[in-house]
Amino acid sequence: MASEILFTQNTAEVVQKFLSQYSQALVIVDENTQIHCLPLIGSLFSPDAVICIPSGEENKHLGTCEVLWSAMTDKALDRKAVVFNLGGGVIGDMGGFAAATYKRGIDFIQIPTTLLSQVDASVGGKLGVDFKGFKNHIGVFQEPKAVIIDTTFLKTLPKSEIRSGYAEIIKHSLIADAAQWKELLNITDVNEHDWVHLTQHSVALKDRITKVDPTEKGLRKILNFGHTIGHAIETFYLNQPGKRLLHGEAIAIGMICEAYLSEMKGFLSSSDLVSIEKYILSIFGKVQIDSSALSDIVELTHQDKKNEHGKVLYSLLQSIGQANFNIPITKEETLSAIQYYVQLN
Numbered sequence: 001m002a003s004e005i006l007f008t009q010n011t012a013e014v015v016q017k018f019l020s021q022y023s024q025a026l027v028i029v030d031e032n033t034q035i036h037c038l039p040l041i042g043s044l045f046s047p048d049a050v051i052c053i054p055s056g057e058e059n060k061h062l063g064t065c066e067v068l069w070s071a072m073t074d075k076a077l078d079r080k081a082v083v084f085n086l087g088g089g090v091i092g093d094m095g096g097f098a099a100a101t102y103k104r105g106i107d108f109i110q111i112p113t114t115l116l117s118q119v120d121a122s123v124g125g126k127l128g129v130d131f132k133g134f135k136n137h138i139g140v141f142q143e144p145k146a147v148i149i150d151t152t153f154l155k156t157l158p159k160s161e162i163r164s165g166y167a168e169i170i171k172h173s174l175i176a177d178a179a180q181w182k183e184l185l186n187i188t189d190v191n192e193h194d195w196v197h198l199t200q201h202s203v204a205l206k207d208r209i210t211k212v213d214p215t216e217k218g219l220r221k222i223l224n225f226g227h228t229i230g231h232a233i234e235t236f237y238l239n240q241p242g243k244r245l246l247h248g249e250a251i252a253i254g255m256i257c258e259a260y261l262s263e264m265k266g267f268l269s270s271s272d273l274v275s276i277e278k279y280i281l282s283i284f285g286k287v288q289i290d291s292s293a294l295s296d297i298v299e300l301t302h303q304d305k306k307n308e309h310g311k312v313l314y315s316l317l318q319s320i321g322q323a324n325f326n327i328p329i330t331k332e333e334t335l336s337a338i339q340y341y342v343q344l345n
């Protein structure tokens with residue numbers, strides 16, 4: 001069942017309405033959202049209804065799910081109980097997965113507290129955890145009962161995390177909304193921005209796309225724009241202290257590389273490519289990628305998505321505001337795209 005997406009500046013009021021519909025409730029937080037976000041709704045819950053798990057992608061695994069399932073079991077949550085996931089994408093994906101599998105699934109409500117999770121992770125019903133080094137390897141598609149989006153939470157979010165989430169807003173505009181892209185060009189300082197309007201707009205875009213194709217058989221693939229090369233770069237720098245990139249920072253690089261491929265394939269005009277790369281660089285700056293890293297990054301893009309002819313299927317831009325998918329790209333073409341980024345200044 002499709003979820004209800006509620007925009008508010010008063011999360012407590014919305015949560016209170018839901019609470020009256022359930023027998024019991026559990027709130028999942030991490031140590032940061034416990035301090036910064038729980039106070040906004042904490043008075044609605046007794047302290048033993050709150051379970052805190054350690055923050056970070058490195059804790060997004062089945063071991064933490066066991067902690068959550070144990071807490072649900074110890075508190076004897078029945079099938080009329082509800083779980084609130086108060087946090088970023090890690091809490092949302094993992095808390096949602098734990099709820100969706102506990103007793104074959106109880107209701108859960110997403111309260112995303114990062115920009116990335118508000119405009120991306122909390123919409124579309126993908127849940128799961130990492131497994132044996134593979135991201136989101138174990139999971140399910142399951143819609144939450146509701147998503148409550150309140151930009152008030154963003155006030156305490158580190159600026160780098162704001163910028164990381166902004167990459168997904170840029171992506172949504174590039175693949176589906178040329179008019180919004182023009183508006184984004186006026187945003188020069190993401191720290192000063194009021195996100196109320198843009199989160200609504202971006203969520204509506206993702207919601208529209210994922211409703212057409214909930215399980216990613218076709219159209220939903222356009223959301224992967226920037227992510228084939230972006231993920232490879234994110235993975236490459238994952239284990240390099242000091243060089244690690246946030247998801248959106250890597251996707252920003254990926255979008256420039258893949259806009260280049262879009263132009264190379266004859267879809268995107270050169271002037272649009274220049275406009276995209278100039279804007280993204282003005283927000284994210286230029287990341288130094290050593291030439292010794294290039295072949296490893298190319299290999300990573302081809303790692304597990306190879307099709308029979310050794311090409312990878314990309315989602316590219318047809319123009320600004322329009323994307324296509326299943327475009328075969330060779331290793332040489334991927335390499336040239338990353339080299340294109342490297343020579344920019």
Ligand SMILES: NC(=O)c1ccc[n+]([C@@H]2O[C@H](COP(=O)([O-])OP(=O)(O)OC[C@H]3O[C@@H](n4cnc5c(N)ncnc54)[C@H](O)[C@@H]3O)[C@@H](O)[C@H]2O)c1
Binds near residue numbers: 091116121156
């Ligand atoms: N399900 C999907 O469709 C989907 C889409 C995109 C990303 N994701 C997943 O989302 C995850 C990334 O999400 P994220 O970027 O939100 O990261 P995150 O959940 O790790 O949160 C980032 C950091 O911000 C802290 N934080 C959260 N809210 C805060 C607030 N309001 N104030 C201060 N600190 C706060 C967190 O404790 C954490 O340290 C990844 O695991 C990714 O796989 C899922």
Ligand SMILES: [Zn+2]
Binds near residue numbers: 120168227247251
């Ligand atoms: Zn992403």
